[in-house]
Amino acid sequence: MKGKVVVDRGRCCYCGGCVGVCPQDALSLQEVLLCVDDVKCVGCGLCVKFCPVDALSIEK
Amino acid sequence: MIDRFYDVVVVGAGPAGSVAAKVFAERGLKTLVLEKRQEIGAPKRCAEGINVTALRGLGLEPDPRWAVHEIKGAVLYAPSGRCLEVKSGNVLGYVLERKMFEKFLAFEAIRRGAKYMVKTTATGVVKEEGKVCGVEAVYMGEEFTVDCRLVVAADGVDSKIARTAGLNTVNSMADYHSGFQYEMAGLHLSDPEVLHIFFGEKIAPKGYVWIFPKGGDVANVGVGVLGRLSDRGCKARDFLDGFIDSRPEIFRDASPVEINTGGIPVGSTVDCMTADGLMVVGDAAHQVNPIHGGGIALAMNAGRLAAEVGVKALAEGDVSQNRLSEYEVLWKEGYGSKLERLLKLRNFMEKLEDCDLEKMCDVLSGEDVMRLTEGEYNFLINRFIKKAPKILPLARKFLT
Numbered sequence: 001m002k003g004k005v006v007v008d009r010g011r012c013c014y015c016g017g018c019v020g021v022c023p024q025d026a027l028s029l030q031e032v033l034l035c036v037d038d039v040k041c042v043g044c045g046l047c048v049k050f051c052p053v054d055a056l057s058i059e060k
Numbered sequence: 061m062i063d064r065f066y067d068v069v070v071v072g073a074g075p076a077g078s079v080a081a082k083v084f085a086e087r088g089l090k091t092l093v094l095e096k097r098q099e100i101g102a103p104k105r106c107a108e109g110i111n112v113t114a115l116r117g118l119g120l121e122p123d124p125r126w127a128v129h130e131i132k133g134a135v136l137y138a139p140s141g142r143c144l145e146v147k148s149g150n151v152l153g154y155v156l157e158r159k160m161f162e163k164f165l166a167f168e169a170i171r172r173g174a175k176y177m178v179k180t181t182a183t184g185v186v187k188e189e190g191k192v193c194g195v196e197a198v199y200m201g202e203e204f205t206v207d208c209r210l211v212v213a214a215d216g217v218d219s220k221i222a223r224t225a226g227l228n229t230v231n232s233m234a235d236y237h238s239g240f241q242y243e244m245a246g247l248h249l250s251d252p253e254v255l256h257i258f259f260g261e262k263i264a265p266k267g268y269v270w271i272f273p274k275g276g277d278v279a280n281v282g283v284g285v286l287g288r289l290s291d292r293g294c295k296a297r298d299f300l301d302g303f304i305d306s307r308p309e310i311f312r313d314a315s316p317v318e319i320n321t322g323g324i325p326v327g328s329t330v331d332c333m334t335a336d337g338l339m340v341v342g343d344a345a346h347q348v349n350p351i352h353g354g355g356i357a358l359a360m361n362a363g364r365l366a367a368e369v370g371v372k373a374l375a376e377g378d379v380s381q382n383r384l385s386e387y388e389v390l391w392k393e394g395y396g397s398k399l400e401r402l403l404k405l406r407n408f409m410e411k412l413e414d415c416d417l418e419k420m421c422d423v424l425s426g427e428d429v430m431r432l433t434e435g436e437y438n439f440l441i442n443r444f445i446k447k448a449p450k451i452l453p454l455a456r457k458f459l460t
Contacts, residue, residue, distance in 0.1 A: 017323030
């Protein structure tokens with residue numbers, strides 16, 4: 001189990017850039033809220049690496 | 061009030077979506093545009109530069125309400141600060157106010173009969189026998205479904221609609237920039253009539269820092285960093301803050317008025333831009349210039365092309381993938397080879413080290429840079445043979 005992505009709401013600028021790299025289709029931008037589908041997320045960390053403002057991390 | 065059925069549903073009210081909606085609406089098709097944000101055009105995910113030829117090619121006369129600043133050239137800075145300048149007496153482009161521009165494009169579509177909904181997130185497509193025939197969406201927390209004959213996915217880098225229709229629009233970290241930008245006031249710019257572009261491994265790995273002036277002491281100041289090199293401690297934001305701190309001569313009196321972030325597709329366009337009953341346009345289709353990451357004009361041209369094909373397909377009663385693929389053919393004819401050449405040029409540029417970038421300043425003129433941005437690079441090999449033999453093998457490998 002690699003863990004799941006969690007969003008730091010204080011940092012997220014809701015640009016949706018991370019959604020564009022998620023191979024599992026686990027992220028979505030609903031209006032201005034970045035949502036993570038815990039069922040789909042496999043904790044690959046691509047979105048964590050991409051995020052320009054370090055708003056994402058993997059929680060074990 | 062919206063109806064239950066539309067000829068066309070456009071998802072996303074950016075430049076691609078609104079241009080497409082305008083074309084559909086003026087041909088008398090019942091058109092609905094769904095925009096997830098509560099304000100069209102804000103927050104921007106863009107440095108707002110556009111070339112004047114592209115703007116006029118789209119039939120748009122620059123309006124000072126949205127074309128807020130005239131640009132007459134560019135200065136490119138190597139890591140040491142040495143620079144290449146290209147400046148014209150004429151206006152070469154504009155820096156836009158995107159929130160005004162996107163609303164202007166929406167007004168144009170609305171005045172031709174299109175309906176818009178904001179604060180409305182499209183969550184997926186409805187399919188019947190494998191064909192797209194509607195959109196599921198949420199407005200103010202309430203779910204609803206709209207039936208339609210054709211869907212245009214103009215929903216940006218975070219596109220879900222094309223993916224739910226089975227198309228692959230996922231970006232690779234090798235072809236995707238992580239972007240961070242401040243719109244700032246209080247800048248001291250050496251020349252506010254030109255774009256300022258800064259290169260270097262320590263400034264922006266495989267990317268660049270930009271200062272796009274918006275008039276007076278205001279500018280968009282941003283950075284793009286290649287996704288695969290973005291990591292904790294060396295994120296786009298870290299690079300931009302470092303750049304700003306290192307240049308008090310420009311930034312000592314500056315403060316941000318906006319923060320903008322985003323992903324910038326800089327690779328090839330997506331392999332397939334159509335499905336039965338659906339077309340993808342703009343950032344969602346990765347229709348972006350790989351060398352500078354600009355995409356406003358390409359997105360609008362794609363929106364127009366897609367809609368023109370869509371209008372014919374709807375009139376014929378055939379919105380199959382096969383019929384809609386005429387849009388892809390026209391796209392490739394119009395833009396494909398130029399974008400492929402620019403991608404090759406980007407791959408070459410990515411291999412250059414800081415010392416090579418310095419050398420480029422000796423070898424190239426400002427006019428050469430203009431040619432490069434158009435994808436004309438054949439002259440480079442001859443230039444390197446004479447003046448920069450060290451770069452020649454790389455140039456031969458990537459550019460021939």
